[in-house]
Amino acid sequence: MLKLLIKGGYVVDPSADLEGKYDILIEGDKVSKVAKDIFEPEAKIIDAEGYIVAPGFVDLHVHFRDPGQTYKEDIESGSRCAVAGGFTTVVCMPNTNPPVDRPQVARYILSKSDCLGICNVLPAGAITEGRKGEKLADLWALKRAGCVAFTDDGSPLMNSNLMRMALELSSQMGLPIMNHCEDDTLAKGAINEGEVSAVLGISSRPPEAEDILVARDCTLSLQTGGHLHVQHLSSPLSVDIIRFFKDRGAKVTCEVNPYHLVFTEKEVLSSGSYAKVNPPLRKEKDRKALLEALRDGTIDCVATDHAPHADFEKGLLEEAMPGMIGLQTALPLMLKLVEEEVITLKDMVCLMSTKPARILGIEAGSIKPSSTADVVIFDPKKEWTLCEETSFSKSKNTPLWNKKLKGKVVCTIRAGRVVFRDGSFQV
Ligand SMILES: [Zn+2]
Ligand SMILES: [Zn+2]
Known part of the structure; x- marks a missing residue:
């Protein structure tokens, strides 16, 4: 079973009233553990130091x-x-x-x-x-x-x-x-x-x-x-x-x-x-x-x-x-x-x-142990511009097109799989 370990991020999970620096262990498509300093030698490490981690x-x-x-x-x-x-x-x-x-x-x-x-x-x-x-x-x-x-x-x-x-x-x-x-x-x-x-x-x-x-x-x-x-x-x-x-x-x-x-x-x-x-x-x-x-x-x-x-x-x-x-x-x-x-x-x-x-009434919006491992990791300070190179939409109808924005997703995990990764982010 694929294991992912998100290390050192600032975790915010309102469903568990949890906020602070924690590691998150994902096994298969589920979150298995949220704790400080998890050690799991078989897991692939995602270094989230300096980032915010949320459901x-x-x-x-x-x-x-x-x-x-x-x-x-x-x-x-x-x-x-x-x-x-x-x-x-x-x-x-x-x-x-x-x-x-x-x-x-x-x-x-x-x-x-x-x-x-x-x-x-x-x-x-x-x-x-x-x-x-x-x-x-x-x-x-x-x-x-x-x-x-x-x-x-x-x-x-x-x-x-x-x-x-x-x-x-x-x-x-x-x-x-x-x-x-x-x-x-x-x-x-x-x-x-x-x-x-x-x-x-x-x-x-x-x-x-x-x-x-x-x-x-x-x-x-x-x-x-x-x-x-x-x-x-x-x-x-x-x-x-x-x-x-x-x-x-x-x-x-x-x-x-x-x-x-x-x-x-x-x-x-x-x-x-x-x-x-x-x-x-x-x-x-x-x-x-x-x-x-x-x-x-x-x-x-x-x-x-x-x-x-x-x-x-x-x-x-x-x-x-x-x-x-x-x-x-x-x-x-x-x-x-x-x-x-x-x-x-x-x-x-x-x-x-x-x-x-x-x-x-769906099972989402939580990273408590045993919930589906849907996780977002973002950098609240990263500046970027929404344009042809960064947009994934076929359309560009927004007042923010070509405008500078602050705060960017660096990695998204859906059911234990990385489904988005920002260019510079290592997994
Ligand atoms: Zn409407
Ligand atoms: Zn509508």
Whole structure:
């Protein structure tokens, strides 16, 4: 059995409330021991001195465009991007072509990911047939095929009756219903409604489009007992609504995209359509409210909403497709918040690994002995640039393209196997 010994790293594992200098012994695909100064002559040594070692990150929200739009990304390029960003498990959204509204597509994603053996790619099934919002998909069949959650992401589920039925099923199935909460009768425009949209004369989408749907879905979650997971939260009132319903015992969780934590609507002025995303980047006061909600625990986890698009789809602001790639930039952006003392390093690992794993109810987000050996080793100080040479995505739609970043993954281990290694890092 292959043995790996990660030596001398600064280990952060929120699941075991562990932080400090430890060695980690991996035997086969499992962690077998976490202790000081482990001696194991048969093990291959990974020298992690000066680096941080944490459970592999878990991303509840990526778009791998496979099947159907593999010119933007596919399961292989997306998986390589994920492990280069420290993610060992990702949940891919069902807005593929065909969509994941039937078991065959879920099985295709799982078998392709299994064959590649790079990253654990788990499919989210569509809530409705064809993601059209008219008729529930066969959620039980999708669950049996391996779907770990349901969402019509890319579009909101607008029909309240279907949302209630989905949440009722969720409480029986034990899987979360995720929603892209933006009322699409209000959210028609390209960027946030505010000064920037006024100055540029660009169509806009107001935060209340989000608040309305968050309030409706939280209400239905409380009534049905179903698990609602609100995707990519961006509005302060939505945060307050979620806090209100959590206090009353509703089974509601939510995620935030790192971009909404560091950028504001002004980013559109310098990055143009690369800064166009739904829900849109909002105002500084909104960003501050999200940081506060991150600190007080209202926001449960971070998810990248990695959304690759080709350059021809990212032309004029008004027509451009919304979304940004984000798997390789999540760690440097979150480390910036650690450096600014918004959150602690342990909070960061919890938000990127332990908590999202718990939301899904999967065995991940921990490096306690006997857990699956999914591990990320990163250098919080290393400076690098996201560009053609360093990016693993087929697309480059992010305001951070060609920008200097601080904090880089040097090695990622998935089920006891090294699946990513930075050029200079020896294994
Ligand atoms: Zn969305
Ligand atoms: Zn999305």
